[in-house]
Amino acid sequence: MSLVDNSKPLNFSFDGKSFKGFEGDTLASALLRNNVRLVGRSFKYHRPRGIIGAGSEEPNALAEIHQDGVIEPNRRATMIKLFDGLAVKSQNGSPSLNFDILAINDLVSPFLSAGFYYKTFMWPRVFWEKVYEPAIRRAAGLGRLSTNPDPDSYDKGFLHCDTLIIGAGAAGLQAALIAGRAGARVILADEDFQMGGRLLSDPQLIDGICGQGWAEQTIAELHTLPNVRLLPRTTVYGQYDHGIYGALETRTDKIGAPGARQVLWRIYSQNAILAAGAIERPIAFANNDRPGIMLASAMRTYENRFGIDFGDYPVLTNNNSTKRNHAASRIDTRDAQWVSDTRGRKGLNSVSLNSGQNIETDWLGVSGGWNPNLHLTCHKRSRPKWDETKACFVPDINTLPENMQVIGAANGEFSTYEAFASAKSACASLGHKSGKPPKAEDTPLSINAFWHVKGKKRAWVDFQNDVTSKDITLAHQEGFSSVEHVKRYTTLGMATDQGRTSNVVGLAILADARGQSIPETGTTIFRPPYAPVPIGAFAGPHKGQHFKQTRLTPSHKYAAEQGAAFVETGYWKRAQWFARNGEQGWRDSVDREVITTRSSVGICDVSTLGKIDVQGRDAGAFLNKVYVNSFKLLKPGKCRYGLMLREDGIAMDDGTSARFSDTHYVMTTTTANAGLVYRHLEFARQCLFPDMDVHLISTTEQWAQYSVAGPNARKLLQKIVDQEYDISNEAFPYMACGKVTVCGGTRARLFRLSFSGELAYEIAVPTRYGDALIRAILEAGEEFGACMYGTEALGVMRIEKGHAAGNELNGTTTALHLGLGGFVSKKKDCIGKVLSQREGLVAEDGLRLVGFIAVDSKDQITNGAHFINIGDPKDAAHDQGYMSSVAYSPELGHYVGLGFIKGGDKRKGEEVMAVDFVRDNHINVRIVSPHFVDPDGDRLRV
């Protein structure tokens, strides 16, 4: 009985022509219903092709879904659920499906044998990229990708279950029923929108009712079980470690429909039962690829499930006990008769047999045996074994992935009764007992392997990639005899169906050529995904602005109000500069911010710096281990700059740590390394020094922190910090720290630290007060003309002061390279100290961080330039180092740079050339001290 609903017609178009199908149709069944046989063109020879299968293995009937300028290419017609308004175009036909000019390839096919590319297109050399390759690229490919963004949304979800059952045919339904009735949490997934598998296509009786009816009744019961989740139209595409499966659920084929088009499920299962059935395979005889030649089982699906009429004269050829097809003639290879050739350019019109007999027919069903769908058993690299009597690969029980069982046709148990029986025993092994299996047909498959008909003409093995039996024997002749070599040399099995209809036939032909058995020749192995998955579904919602999370500081809203341009700093958005009316570009804003800060006072949001609370009796000793310099003897109420190394001796991060009490330090890290440093400290604490009494917690997000810098910084802060706290230079000198209250009692931490080189403080309040505090500070600063400054001005001022930052702490530099060798305590060990003493890292002529100014102050120094001694050739052998940071100094009125140059600490005053090919800017620069502004640090201490 047909399962389409004739009362619900649906309009669709194919190549611009309108057709009508019904609810319950696939695009394939609807095309057949409308007598469309020619549906596509093959990859290499552009041969006319029709529908071969009825499931996701379909190699030929690929088409593009079109909607509002968006194209979804390479959709199998067999897997598109027909909907009203569906617009589909055929692929790879140029200019059209009916008239494809590249069909000329078919005529010159004698010269396009397997591997011909490798032997030709070499003369002349330049022609490969200019002539040959563009032509090949144009001819190749399948569907088109529109360059428009994908308008659809995709969801991701996570499911947990006791038993995942993959495939809802006879075996899977029965297993779900047994496990579901036993109360197990079951997920039953099937790639078809209609569950039932072959029960929908092969007429039979189960417990006295028809197969379709039994499936319907079973599904209905499963729906009533709250512990069973049914996932139709869901392809379990891959098996991963520790019982994790990937699955793709398709909600609709319509492009741009509301809601998620597809859902990517990650399923965590205790056990899995693979009941994915089997796929019939073709036989390789001459011209076996014409439209109208179809797998016998697919013909039954179209007849019985979709109600397609193949007329009075379909022909069947088979090598096994398939009996269910309607056929006017049966060509059974077991009776020594076979199809030797076919005719009909754009569609089959007759077949000829080895006996010489010709039979006129539009339809030929082919049954070359069955390939169990054991793909998921191979995803963790188990290999199947060959079953000679069934002429197919079956799962090898000894190498199955843990907690997986295979039942039914997927396990080579092809009769419905065997499927039920294997479901019973699989469930029993999981502790779910059940009664007698339903009564059903129980004739085992009888097959005499028959793979291909030898002859002069081409017989197709891989339809989509146009691999013929001759290609396989030629590959063998040329020494490509291992299965993997054949596959790679001929492209066998590498099409969109991944060899589901072709691999075993190809292997059999290779075995024949090698004069070996199939198991001696090799096996096939399958990789995920079982069926292709849209890249968009793997990405899910994590695209566009939502590609990664966005972190905003407590003053973000205020900064935006002040005209901030924001810049990505890791996941943070930080204010880069604050543009004001009349400013002609970012440099104007940055210069103003620097000048205001250096002449009066500027405020910068430094909340993004990493903050780590370090507490415990051994906190000081612990910091001594992770910093090169000493912190154990730091007095409470004081801060200190600290440099941290990786164990390989390379500088990892720098920052300050403040000591609030004997047992409490607060460490700051750079924005970029906050997570990394925390992980490193926990490693040191838990893995290297587990006996120390020290505890760590990241408080980065608990504190809003602002730098207040400039000659008027103290005056401003005295208006903010509550009166009872004396922050005069005497009471709160450079590098002091303390707990204070601000704005009438709000708790805060105050640090007298400076990155800018000015009199400066950092003040921190709990995050929730951050917005209020920044507004209060700027209001208090109005009388001084205070302004916000962003990361650019911050960068300018740190370069003017010669402070190394991320560009210098680039993962290849040591304390010595950075000019901080003096910081490394000689009295104690610390992480990284030993390996920093390796000969290559302490070489006298190694790179040293120094300052650079242009010899001609009008020249612009550029970042990334390399240094070459004047007069030396500009090549790698004469490279002296590179520029790492550059800024325009408004205070000095010219550019200043920091960079690494060989032996730089002893070369002050020397001129070298800074070569910058990529910006076409070669200039002479002078090596100077990196401390451009206030080198003695007088301003810090006023």
Next chain:
Amino acid sequence: MIINHPLFGPRDAAEFVYLGDASLMNRPDPKAEDAIQQFYEYMYLRDNPAGEHRELWFHEQGDRSWLIVTRNTFTHEITKVELARQS
């Protein structure tokens, strides 16, 4: 992959950050005469076995504990998970 955290039970490996061979816990004596050689071997040389491997994972999206996971590098099977600081 799923790591069976000794305190929290099974957790997706995506919650963790991987470091490497658990021998990285055995920091040599910095005062040894051949300290550079010892530290070089400690930091740079690996057994890199195809089979059972004791390795360090950090539960960054969790309790921030360092774990020693015994995992087969050929099959990815995990046979033991311990807290590093208790090992």
Next chain:
Amino acid sequence: MRYNALQILKQGLTGHKGWKPAWRKAEPKFDYDIIIVGGGGHGLATAYYLAEKFEQKRIAVLEKGWIGGGNVGRNTTIIRSNYMLHENEGFYEFSLRLWEKQEKDLNYNTMVSQRGVLNLAHTDPQRDAYARRGNAMILNGADAKLLDVEGVRKLCPFLNFDNARFPIRGGLWQKRGGTVRHDAVAWGYARAADMRGVDIIENCEVTGFAIQSGICTGVQTTRGQIKAKKIGVAVAGSSSKVLTMAGMRLPMESHVLQAFVSEGLKPTLQGVITYGAGHFYVSQSDKGGLVFGGDIDGYNSYAQRGNLPVVEDVCEGGVSLMPMIGKARLLRMWGGNVDMSMDGSPIIDKTHIDGLYFNGGWCYGGFKATPASGYCFAELIATDSPNDTAKNFRMDRFSRGLMIDEKGQGCQPNLH
């Protein structure tokens, strides 16, 4: 037999009956002058250059399975010489020059296709780092161009310029970069080496080294003992496994790198594009598949397969950078066993055992190195002194503090 137009015409007209095997199925002899362990791209290239450039004779390549089954058969086919450090850049530029004349050298079309490699920058520091790198490339004789946003837009108008979490701010473009038909490289070197008398012995696994008083005199294999004066090991992800048999521990971890290919599509992408704000790079093969990849899974593995978090991470990067590829479907994913070194750079060096030479540590980037790696390894084995472009790829650089660390990640292999 040489491949030429006449031969193709002749074979096409006579049913291809005359094509000969691309390489002989050689049987192992009792002894050789030189044995190369590992019939991958690097091993086969080494054998070819030993015979062709360094006039060595009696050479065998031992492969435990089928040749070209390792990384040369499962990579993302990219060639480029866009490194920042001179120790690397000179070598990779040498390699790129060998690629440029490969089909002529080998009489085999490996489809070297220089359609360009674009690395995108998303922050100012990243752009500056690309300037430093571009200048290093040019100092080594390579080509490099620093692009601004408009330059990138002109090359790739379909990228996400308008709604990106990490906006594109520029890029580094190497026009001479591109792709190569990866399997063909193994076959081309095998055929060319075979034509010069090299024995390529498949299904021959090395199970031990014959080492006496610090001298290596041969190998034990599944097909018997084979003697040799010199033995070069080029087994990539299996390096630790193999050299453990010689009592060595290496500065190396084996990791899994996944790669992906989509269904065939009509040409959309010209060259190679690398995202600078996520783990994603992509090119389109001549067959039409988008070939793409990202980061390694990050844990030690010999399983040659990976897990879902990286798959999703790579696709998230892909769709964020190129919103149009959401509707392309991922056809196949696979994992390769990569030899991640401690600084992300390779080793081509003698070992402390006389007669035993080592080539490895290619991380996920060994394919593009294949010709130069073969050439330099051959030179080292034949002359006992390194090629100038590979002289820094020393085994002792870690103990001496002379790391070649492009990414600055230190001795944590999974971060390179």
